[in-house]
Amino acid sequence: MAAGAQFIDRVVLHVAAGDGGHGCASVHREKFKPLGGPDGGNGGRGGDVILVVDTGTASLLEYHRRPHRRAGNGKPGQGSHRNGADGEDVVLPVPDGTVVMTTDGQVLADLVGEGTRFVVARGGRGGLGNAALASPKRKAPGFALLGEEGEKLDIVLELKSVADVALVGFPSAGKSSLIAALSAARPKIADYPFTTLTPNLGVVEAGDTTFTVADVPGLIEGASRGRGLGLEFLRHIERSSTIVHVLDCATLEPGRDPLTDYEVIEKELQAYDRALGEHVRPLSDRPRLIALNKIDVPDGRELAELVRPEFEERGLKVFEVSAATREGLRELSFAMAEMVRSYRASLPPPEPTRLVIRPEPVAGADFTIKPMGDNTYLIGGTKPLRWLRQTDFTNDEAVGYLADRLARLGVEEALAEAGAKPGATVMIGTEDDAVVFDWEPEIAAGQTQALGPRGTDHRLEGR
Numbered sequence: 001m002a003a004g005a006q007f008i009d010r011v012v013l014h015v016a017a018g019d020g021g022h023g024c025a026s027v028h029r030e031k032f033k034p035l036g037g038p039d040g041g042n043g044g045r046g047g048d049v050i051l052v053v054d055t056g057t058a059s060l061l062e063y064h065r066r067p068h069r070r071a072g073n074g075k076p077g078q079g080s081h082r083n084g085a086d087g088e089d090v091v092l093p094v095p096d097g098t099v100v101m102t103t104d105g106q107v108l109a110d111l112v113g114e115g116t117r118f119v120v121a122r123g124g125r126g127g128l129g130n131a132a133l134a135s136p137k138r139k140a141p142g143f144a145l146l147g148e149e150g151e152k153l154d155i156v157l158e159l160k161s162v163a164d165v166a167l168v169g170f171p172s173a174g175k176s177s178l179i180a181a182l183s184a185a186r187p188k189i190a191d192y193p194f195t196t197l198t199p200n201l202g203v204v205e206a207g208d209t210t211f212t213v214a215d216v217p218g219l220i221e222g223a224s225r226g227r228g229l230g231l232e233f234l235r236h237i238e239r240s241s242t243i244v245h246v247l248d249c250a251t252l253e254p255g256r257d258p259l260t261d262y263e264v265i266e267k268e269l270q271a272y273d274r275a276l277g278e279h280v281r282p283l284s285d286r287p288r289l290i291a292l293n294k295i296d297v298p299d300g301r302e303l304a305e306l307v308r309p310e311f312e313e314r315g316l317k318v319f320e321v322s323a324a325t326r327e328g329l330r331e332l333s334f335a336m337a338e339m340v341r342s343y344r345a346s347l348p349p350p351e352p353t354r355l356v357i358r359p360e361p362v363a364g365a366d367f368t369i370k371p372m373g374d375n376t377y378l379i380g381g382t383k384p385l386r387w388l389r390q391t392d393f394t395n396d397e398a399v400g401y402l403a404d405r406l407a408r409l410g411v412e413e414a415l416a417e418a419g420a421k422p423g424a425t426v427m428i429g430t431e432d433d434a435v436v437f438d439w440e441p442e443i444a445a446g447q448t449q450a451l452g453p454r455g456t457d458h459r460l461e462g463r
């Protein structure tokens with residue numbers, strides 16, 4: 001697993017599902033039988049873009065590097081009843097604990113647990129070929145339906161750190177130094193506060209236990225109210241099983257000592273619990289370890305020894321360490337491993353894979369009619385809009401078929417009821433994007449079979 005020298009926890013991903021293939025209009029040809037039946041196949045479905053939780057994936061770095069992902073298009077249908085192949089899905093592995101959001105911050109899904117799947121962009125349907133469109137009334141359709149476009153959108157992936165162990169502490173307490181000393185991660189370390197701006201993740205091995213440690217940017221008093229780099233980062237410890245207090249035994253700042261620092265940080269964690277509300281497992285019930293850091297500094301070692309009993313009285317395990325000389329790190333890492341192991345053992349057996357399906361757009365009324373004044377009407381609704389996208393407007397017969405479908409849906413009747421006069425302007429689509437027709441109700445809806453051959457239907461004429 002890559003240790004997070006470069007740990008990316010938020011990316012904007014541009015996803016495009018595949019377009020559906022067009023249906024095919026074709027007529028069967030055979031020697032001595034010049035006029036066979038329609039045999040155009042259907043277009044294939046466009047591929048989906050799917051996110052899947054893969055616990056082997058540790059970061060979003062891959063999507064930072066390649067932020068554009070596109071699924072395959074469906075192939076067009078062909079003659080001899082050959083259907084087009086479906087477009088290939090694109091399956092994107094994401095780390096456990098990935099939150100999927102719109103670019104304006106609306107949460108679409110919170111992906112937890114190995115194998116959890118989320119179809120983030122749906123492929124377009126393939127268009128029907130003329131064989132599938134044939135009916136007793138329309139024996140040899142000279143048209144086919146178009147494939148629909150796949151969904152294209154921008155999403156934000158955000159990783160709630162799923163580190164097993166979270167290191168918390170004041171700025172410059174040595175959290176990043178500890179990660180660096182315990183793992184292969186190489187976070188930035190410096191002697192000024194707020195060096196760490198985004199959490200670093202390191203993979204630590206102790207005995208036969210492997211676990212991840214997150215270095216949370218420095219906390220200060222008021223962090224839970226958003227002071228310093230506060231809230232944004234407390235979020236990252238929400239899912240860790242163990243909290244390690246990294247306490248600076250060598251700070252010269254007035255008013256600071258390990259015990260006071262500890263209490264300030266504890267207060268912040270509790271305030272964060274209150275801010276989070278009850279639906280989240282409180283941070284305060286996570287087991288704690290105390291790491292008294294910087295004992296390589298002479299005064300630091302003395303101070304550590306002085307405060308040690310105070311923590312032990314509170315029932316806390318204390319480790320005197322130095323990230324600089326690595327003193328005490330082995331004991332600390334084994335204690336972390338033990339906490340992680342017992343936490344893992346306490347977990348309920350893994351839940352069965354959850355499938356997250358984005359709800360289909362709500363199917364409301366079949367269609368809507370909106371009078372726009374001046375004998376003009378706007379037809380909307382899921383079905384009319386889909387049919388519009390499927391229609392090849394260069395083909396009169398296809399336009400006639402659209403007219404039939406709309407009539408069958410009851411649009412003609414509804415227009416008459418709404419008071420549309422012959423010659424009305426009928427727009428189908430949305431206010432910004434509509435196809436405009438002249439409406440000439442020559443006959444009542446439902447009697448379309450009385451019309452001449454398809455292709456000469458002039459009730460609806462695309463402009």
Ligand SMILES: Nc1nc2c(ncn2[C@@H]2O[C@H](COP(=O)(O)OP(=O)(O)OP(=O)(O)O)[C@@H](O)[C@H]2O)c(=O)[nH]1
Nearest residue numbers: 171172173174175176177190194195196218323324
């Ligand atoms: N002497 C000594 N100095 C240390 C030790 N650990 C860290 N430091 C120093 O303390 C300073 C801060 O270390 P960082 O690891 O960046 O501290 P941090 O807690 O990650 O700080 P923020 O990211 O700002 O919250 C650096 O100058 C380190 O070299 C230690 O064990 N001994």
Ligand SMILES: [Mg+2]
Nearest residue numbers: 175176195196
């Ligand atoms: Mg740091």
